[in-house]
Amino acid sequence: MLALKPNCECCDADLPPDASAVICSFECTFCPDCASGRFGGVCPNCGGGLVTRPVRPAALLAKYPPATERTRGTLPPCVAARAA
Numbered sequence: 032m033l034a035l036k037p038n039c040e041c042c043d044a045d046l047p048p049d050a051s052a053v054i055c056s057f058e059c060t061f062c063p064d065c066a067s068g069r070f071g072g073v074c075p076n077c078g079g080g081l082v083t084r085p086v087r088p089a090a091l092l093a094k095y096p097p098a099t100e101r102t103r104g105t106l107p108p109c110v111a112a113r114a115a
Contacts (some may be wrong), residue, residue, distance in 0.1 A: 034058055035087060035097035041065040041075075041109040048097045049089070053081040060084065060102070069108050076104070 035048050039062035046052045046062060053066040055074035066072060066081045074081055087095065103113070 032095060033085065033087070035084070036060040036100075036102055037098060038101045038103075039065055040102045040104040041069060041106070042112040043101070043103060048087050048092060052084040054084045055079040055081055065109075065112065069112070075106050075108075 033054070036046065036058065038044060038046055038060070039052070040059055041061055042065050044062045044064075046060065051063050052060055053063060054060050055077055056079050057074070057077050059074050059076045061070070061081065069075075070081070072081050073079070087097070103109070
């Protein structure tokens, strides 16, 4: 089951379970702006492709809640994005 991480690993924007987000096969999670604008659709961590993260049906969120721990990348473009 996907973790549904709560934030973009680059700019730290909130990504609620129903938000538009992209992930790689390792579940690195990014907002669409960072994914396309900073990384050109390629995960900066593993080099894999980024695809649209599925939306978990609202009726199942209580039983299968999204992750709460925030992940923040240490790549220079990500650190700069959070400082802006």
